[in-house]
Amino acid sequence: MKKFVAGMLCFCMMAAVATACGGGDSNGSDTPATTVNNGGGDTGETTEDPATDPANEGKTPINLYAFTEEVPMMCQCFLDTHPDFAAQYYINKTVIPTTEQQYQPALDQALLNGGEDAPDMYVCEEAFIIKYTQGDMSSFAAPYEDLGIDVDAKIEEAQIAPYTVECGTNPDGKVVALGYQTTGGAFIYRRSIATEVFGTDDPDAIAEQIGAGTNSWDAFWDTADELAANDIAIVSSIGDMWNVVKHQPNTSAWVVDGALNIDPNRESFLDIAKDLIDNGYCNDTSAWQDAWFADMAGIGEKPVFGFFGPAWLVNYTIAPHCGGDSAPADGDFTQGNTYGDWAVCQSPVGFFWGGSWVLCNNDSDKKEAVGQIIEWITLDCTNTGLQYYWANGMISTDNYAEDGVMPEGTYTSDSVASAVVMGMSDGSSDFLGGQNMFDVFVPANEFASGEGMTQYDENINAEWQNQAGYYAHGEKDRDAAIEDFQTYVSENLGL
Amino acid sequence: MAEVATTKLKKPSAINKRKNPIYMTVIYIVCIILLLLCLMPFWLLLVNATRSSVEIQTHAVSLIPSKYLQNNWKVFQGKDFNVAVGFKNSLIISTCATALAVYFSSLTAYALTAYEWKLRDGFFGFIMGVMMIPGQVTSIGFYQMCYKLHLTNNHLMLILPSIAAPMMVFFMRQYLQASLSIEIVESARVDGANEFFTFNRIVLPIMKPAMATQAIFSFVGSWNNLFTPMILLTKNELKTMPVMVSLLKGDIYRTEYGAIYLGLFLTVLPLIIIYLLLSRYIVAGVALGAVKG
């Protein structure tokens, strides 16, 4: 019996492997046909070692460290669209996800130990960008001007979102990192609820209703009260509010002169969390968990009015979880399909959430070459630049290897760093009831602030959010939460 | 002690002779509940491998399979790695590491049991000490060493360290102490066999059950090892299965959960097979000698 089971499993595995190989082959044979459109170059077959690939013979490798496939895909796109460059260089990528908390240790070791495997180019995200631009590892980040980029003029020309520049500037005031995407945040709300409670779903009217751009939360809490009276929650989770409060403009950093500093803005989050729970302003969910997604489809405990978030939250998170891929035929959004029921308006205070920055290693001997790629990714504001492709849904990580660059609107669009590119692009979608979200996200990117960040934020933010949760749920009182937080910070960060 | 105890018990009981139905029912109920508890995760993995990411995010746990298996498979192998390559790398590393660990641990254990040498007790104490070192912090030193010597992207760095497996040496020693009689070794010596030959031809066969069980534990450990290969193997064609599966999580905004579960299931499949094949040793033979007598 046991042998039989084992035999069956063996067989299944063999079959699986066999199909894998078969699939790989057919995949491989598809590739050449499509890559021709991209101006030649070799896109597929990345399981081969690029160093031993005959197509790369005589070329110089550019080592790239990244935590997603996004930037490697963009680099590939650069090679495909710049044949002259591709004749000299190829990309040798290393992708390590941040989810296992191994990206930073690996990147740090690779940077510290140098040698020919050291990264020439690397990517950082919001949670740890400061460590690499202003913190412990900042000495490795090469100023963009050393890469042959006329960075200040370019930033002005492309109208790059100011907070991304702030985060990417080193202590000497030189720009060492910029992004392609922007993650300035807005309030993403349900039209049907707006109409029901406030009599209008117009983004401008709702913006006024929640006090958009006032830098004050008063109007927002009044709105929350009004919604709560109708048994509607204004947001889904406590964490949704933290994403906004965290990077609120005019907030001083967690660490000032080597000591912990709790800014009043951030301290107020304790009370916000408590109010959310006590007054039923939220469904008490947690981000990325079942109940949070249920609120996107409108099937949570109570209806939820909206979410705070950037453009990626609209297209990559809410849209796939809204319960449908076209608006419900009967126009009833309460039955688990909210497609088309969403709209975007300005947030009461500016904020940003997430984002990636691209850096070049100071010790790299290929700075000029890396500079060309970086410039194309972060500062090119023409319609053949990466950002135009990205903002108009012309490339996608999932399909690039097969499809290459596609016409505008093929994939979902995302907000990008250059306001000039955003101006040329169309961010409207049926999901938002035809609204062009870029109308809101361009000012949102202007409105976000990159000040008051430290390299310890990832850690400190997580603990502050935890303590606020314990306080809000009555696990401890306010003073105890603050005290425990201070203990944590002093013991974990040695401050 | 056993004899003393048993002579004290004088109450003959008829219950012993026949099966008590209530007692048996309780046993079966408990066993079946435990069985379900233990097999459930495998079923959940399998079910989630057939569900779409959105389904999984909406309801993380479900007992009913969905229809997205093929789709997940496409996503899974559409990412730029090759499942067959991952299997091959994992298999090479785990098999070699296990073989080395089992063989050299047996050898070291034999040295600790069969011979009288001056530093023996000290050496054993040393192995015990090594066994207890918390692993988290030494990892910094290990990574640093690998990077400094430019030994990253080398399977050998994942295989060779297993030659020194203190836990296994400890277990093997316990086993040998009870099951190896010096007499056999002596008689082999009389027959003129050299020591190395004696170990390979006479001692190793005696250790088979212990080796099988330790092989399972070692193989499972090596196959599931994630952190070390993740940092040391940066080239796609060298990556192991678990590293490849964790790469699927890399895209923070759009995670393909269905494909991840499919990957997890494929990762655990070989382990199940190997475990089932070796399980008769586990059930019957683990530490057989360690308690004999």
Next chain:
Amino acid sequence: MGKKRISYAKWGYIFSIPFVVAFALFTLYPIVYTVFIAFTDLKGAANTTPHLLKDDILKNFKEVLATSQFKQSFGNTWKIWIMNFIPQMGLALLLTAWFTDNRSKIKGQGLFKVAFYMPNIITAATVAIMFNAFFGYPIGPVNDLLIRFHFVDSAQNFLIKKANGQNIVAFIQFWMWFGYTMITLISGVIGIDPSIFEAAEMDGANRVQTFIYVTIPSIRTILLFSLVTSLIGGLNMFDIPLLFLNGGPDNATLTTNVFIYKQAFSGAYLYNRAAAASLIMLCIIVVFSSLLFWLMRDRDAEKAKKLRKQAIKEAKLKAKGVA
């Protein structure tokens, strides 16, 4: 033995060489490095040049011992280990009693034995994800069940309560390891001379009496072996507490190893303190294990000595016989 006695001691050294060499090459440097940095000022991600502490060489150790988190994590580690070890051992013993009882032959034993070890082959990361999903709040399978069967009126936020966090981690550890312990114990029982059981049955001992007075004393060594390995494993408990709740809620599942990991790899990269904490833990584990080994070692040594004497005697007899 007509020939002169040859000393085989050198083979002991020779056969230990591979272990020692591999150890020296791959493990020694990291360990020495750890010990060294425990006495230095090495902290910060980019710092690669440690300096020995001049004014107070034991500063890192003092700092670690002064942190409330280390004390807390130390308490948690013991608590969670004991909470998982007692039921684990209890259940393993119970199952061992059932499966080795000749009088009630349980059908499908093989299946049960094999299946009970299976949780051990899934990676900790997967286990952590699953359990996190089970206890989802306000929507999740456990909450759904409890509400459906009217155990509770509204969804419970299980994972925010400290006690729940510890209980669930202890349960996961228990669930992952009871099969392993059971298998170890069963094989111990299989090794017992069957005639002892027969004698017990003849004397009219019932199942419980047989197990308590005959079986358990006979597997004393293997019980100790399980205890020691479980203790070492328990004091090094790491992946489940880290991956399941990241040491939370409110440090309730912060074990010493998670504490060490967080000191070294998050926030300020306090390598020196992490190394010092590792050394402190090492000392504690060594002390406790040595105590247990001392209990076990006595018997082993005696047994080995007896065996050797016997072997020599027999060899001599044999030699005589041959002559």
